[in-house]
Amino acid sequence: MRHSLHISDLATCHFLFPNIIDKLIAVVGASCKYVPFYRRDYKYLDEYNAFYKLHQVANNWLEAFNVCYTEGAHLFYPSSKEEASVFSTLVSANGKNVTSVVLGFRNDFHLGEFITIHGGPVPFPIFAEGHEHSYESENSCIILNTRMKYSESSCDQKHPFICKRVMDIPVCPTTDKNYEYQESAKRCYKVHIHKQTWWEALATCYQEGAFLLTLDNSIETINIQSLLTNYQEYYVGIRGTAPGADLYTIKGSRLMLDGIQWLTSPGIKSNACVTMMRKFDEDNNGWIGLSYNARNCDTPLPFVCEMKARS
Structure with missing residues (x-):
């Protein structure tokens, strides 16, 4: 009973x-x-206290930036080496055909030095020592692939991208x-x-x-x-x-x-x-x-x- x-x-x-x-x-x-929630198409990751969305439709850097902005988020860039793994996590969940994404870094001062979309320096070294910049114009952006390797690309080229929304707990x-x-x-x-x-x-x-x-x-x-x-x-x-x-x-x-x-x-x-x-x-x-x-x-x-x- x-x-x-x-x-x-x-x-x-x-x-x-x-x-x-x-x-x-x-x-x-x-x-x-x-229970953290932002939008149904965003995934919450507790270890980074943020929401992420993988956009599989390719856009150039400026288009990707604007898409994230209209969603109340920002174009993703890893704030630590560990956060770069978010890309693999999202690909495993729903983007198996995506091999690379454009990040929220730009070479706005034409000096080969990248800054984040928030105006700060790149938070950790992303290139090996002695790396030669391929694009030393204002049109230079950074790409991250599924092997966690970074490379440069023209900001006019179209790539998938990730939007990030920081969680206000x-x-x-x-x-x-x-x-x-x-x-x-x-x-x-x-x-x-x-x-x-x-x-x-x-x-x-x-x-x-x-x-x-x-x-x-x-x-x-x-x-x-x-x-x-x-x-x-x-x-x-x-x-x-x-x-x-x-x-x-x-x-x-x-x-x-x-x-x-x-x-x-x-x-x-x-x-x-x-x-x-x-x-x-x-x-x-x-x-x-x-x-x-x-x-x-x-x-x-x-x-x-x-x-x-x-x-």
Whole structure:
């Protein structure tokens, strides 16, 4: 007989097997993680953090430059010796008849010295020592073949080419634009104003590739206050495991009660989950800080999800 795993079971098991459950959570949330995408005809290569497209229809250098520009990309040139292998990767994928491509280098100063389309020098030596330039006019361009060898050619000659689009990776690793990055905490937060039970809130954060907020340090405690509404309770990832027992975070850490400001007595009853509330000093026009409360986990309330930002 097959049994389904309820999200409450997942959180409860986390207290006993945090490492194993963390892996399960990662799988559950993976569908919401950021998936790089630019255009369907561009291929993303994670090692270079960029998108590439092999154009098999030959064009001269200027035509190739303009094609890439209209696609929001630039004419490819390898920024390192290793990146030159991108050409072979694209040929293996969908361009087996292509043997060479024109690159984003030009001899604009007629001196045999090439520069990139971005105005910089060639980032690494591409010719052997003693190489004699074949074209020492402004019409000299560089070709790369599938054997990773470079040669010169007239820019008027037509060759296949590659367009490159550099990836702008968001700090928060998710497609959800409602996550707000906090620099000092290196975390991303999302406030859910739609009320849910604690278990539903826990599940929602997991599905978004995040965790129900646990406030691991004083920096987080300070930063999160700017996102909250005064005197509104929000669920956090802390609950009691049994009546009269200690409070634990969903990451398996026991909550130290010393120094915590409680709205009511922290006596833990059955099915108790913790909320936080930002208090505001009307007279001094400033925040007092966060206060906590123990609520029935089945009471629908707003909540906050958090995820670690990209390093």
